[in-house]
Amino acid sequence: MKFLVTGGAGFIGKWLLEKLPTNAEVVVLDSLDQQVHRKLHDFSPEVKERATCIQADVQNIEDYQSEIEGTDVIIHLASQTGTGQSMYEISRYVQENVNGTAKLLELVSKLNSKPRRIILSSSRAVYGDGAYTDGKEIYYPKGRRLEDLQQGIWEVHNDRGRPLTFLPMQESHLTQPTSVYGLTKLWQEQLMQNYCESQGIDLVTLRFQNVYGPKQELGNPYTGIIGIFTNAIAQGKRLELFEDGQVTRDFVFVGDVAEAVVRCALHPASLSSIINVGMGQAVTLIDVVEAIAALLHKPADYTVSGRFRVGDIRHAVADMSHYETLLGSWFPISLKAGLSQYLEWYLEQEPLSHAVLQASLREMERSGLLLSKHG
Numbered sequence: 271m272k273f274l275v276t277g278g279a280g281f282i283g284k285w286l287l288e289k290l291p292t293n294a295e296v297v298v299l300d301s302l303d304q305q306v307h308r309k310l311h312d313f314s315p316e317v318k319e320r321a322t323c324i325q326a327d328v329q330n331i332e333d334y335q336s337e338i339e340g341t342d343v344i345i346h347l348a349s350q351t352g353t354g355q356s357m358y359e360i361s362r363y364v365q366e367n368v369n370g371t372a373k374l375l376e377l378v379s380k381l382n383s384k385p386r387r388i389i390l391s392s393s394r395a396v397y398g399d400g401a402y403t404d405g406k407e408i409y410y411p412k413g414r415r416l417e418d419l420q421q422g423i424w425e426v427h428n429d430r431g432r433p434l435t436f437l438p439m440q441e442s443h444l445t446q447p448t449s450v451y452g453l454t455k456l457w458q459e460q461l462m463q464n465y466c467e468s469q470g471i472d473l474v475t476l477r478f479q480n481v482y483g484p485k486q487e488l489g490n491p492y493t494g495i496i497g498i499f500t501n502a503i504a505q506g507k508r509l510e511l512f513e514d515g516q517v518t519r520d521f522v523f524v525g526d527v528a529e530a531v532v533r534c535a536l537h538p539a540s541l542s543s544i545i546n547v548g549m550g551q552a553v554t555l556i557d558v559v560e561a562i563a564a565l566l567h568k569p570a571d572y573t574v575s576g577r578f579r580v581g582d583i584r585h586a587v588a589d590m591s592h593y594e595t596l597l598g599s600w601f602p603i604s605l606k607a608g609l610s611q612y613l614e615w616y617l618e619q620e621p622l623s624h625a626v627l628q629a630s631l632r633e634m635e636r637s638g639l640l641l642s643k644h645g
């Protein structure tokens with residue numbers, strides 16, 4: 271079998287390469303983006319050993335048709351991933367995520383033999399705020415109102431001001447992204463779906479929750495909170511929790527995510543489906559900080575600032591029943607076990623300077639996208 275992995279030198283890609291069958295041919299196309307790959311100007315030895323490597327932006331993929339001919343499965347991981355950053359670097363996110371996917375599909379249309387399957391790494395960001403209930407009906411809020419956030423009303427409520435209960439995200443739920451990043455992921459999904467349906471290609475769209483684990487780039491301040499929080503706690507710096515610290519996320523270990531991708535890639539029958547990939551448990555920001563601090567034997571020094579990121583969602587957790595129906599049992603590792611592996615790796619890396627993190631926050635403040643509640 272032959273695989274093409276776009277973004278294959280990245281965080282999830284590296285884990286994936288280790289899990290693909292050893293007798294499979296693998297081509298990796300990756301731009302080695304400097305925001306992600308700090309000071310890296312060539313593919314790492316582990317990637318070079320496993321795959322034929324092409325250093326290129328996915329928007330220029332048409333130049334590499336001959337290397338890509340004969341591919342059975344395309345795994346499209348290449349994307350810009352910062353939710354906050356996408357709200358001010360709008361055209362870059364649209365160019366790289368949407369035009370990149372369009373260019374990939376244009377290349378597929380020129381291939382002499384079409385791939386059997388395409389796996390798209392999408393995101394739970396496409397659900398936006400997700401689905402809520404009052405016990406009777408389902409509501410799909412269209413993002414939280416700025417006036418509410420400015421008053422410190424963090425939870426989603428109905429028209430009469432009664433808080434609603436968040437429902438685990440199901441693939442059938444409405445998609446209403448609240449960030450530019452989420453929009454670009456939804457456009458990727460729709461482009462892929464439109465094209466693959468017309469060509470009879472088996473499309474598997476995986477909606478990842480918050481992926482973390484060893485090999486997640488530390489030099490990138492837009493890389494997710496487990497890295498940001500670990501950096502601060504390990505360096506004895508105070509960290510900032512937005513809103514009231516009770517935001518929840520579903521943190522899924524990268525090894526489990528890579529396993530899910532491989533299961534889809536090797537599945538014998540057609541899948542043609544959208545599938546959630548998360549641990550299936552909601553964890554608050556405060557609980558994540560406490561867990562990291564306990565494992566590092568350091569104090570959990572944080573402020574709950576009441577500031578908020580425009581475009582952020584309040585709660586997220588995946589309903590994994592569709593995955594289990596299609597692909598079998600899902601036994602993700604616990605947050606504690608995953609964090610232990612992450613921290614063991616982290617302690618051997620060069621940490622990100624706190625100044626870089628602060629600069630990324632100032633950038634958001636300047637763009638009016640990191641606001642404070644009044645009073």
Ligand code: UD1
Nearest residue numbers: 351352353393394478479480492493494495510511512517
């Ligand atoms: C993340 C990923 C996105 C992915 C999505 C679903 C990043 C940057 N984004 O989005 O690519 O598709 O999960 O898998 O990895 N926060 C603080 N203090 C800080 C920084 C953040 O309290 O210093 C809060 C944020 O306001 C947010 C939460 O932590 O409520 C998580 O933020 P973040 O890690 O940036 O990720 P998501 O927006 O969840």
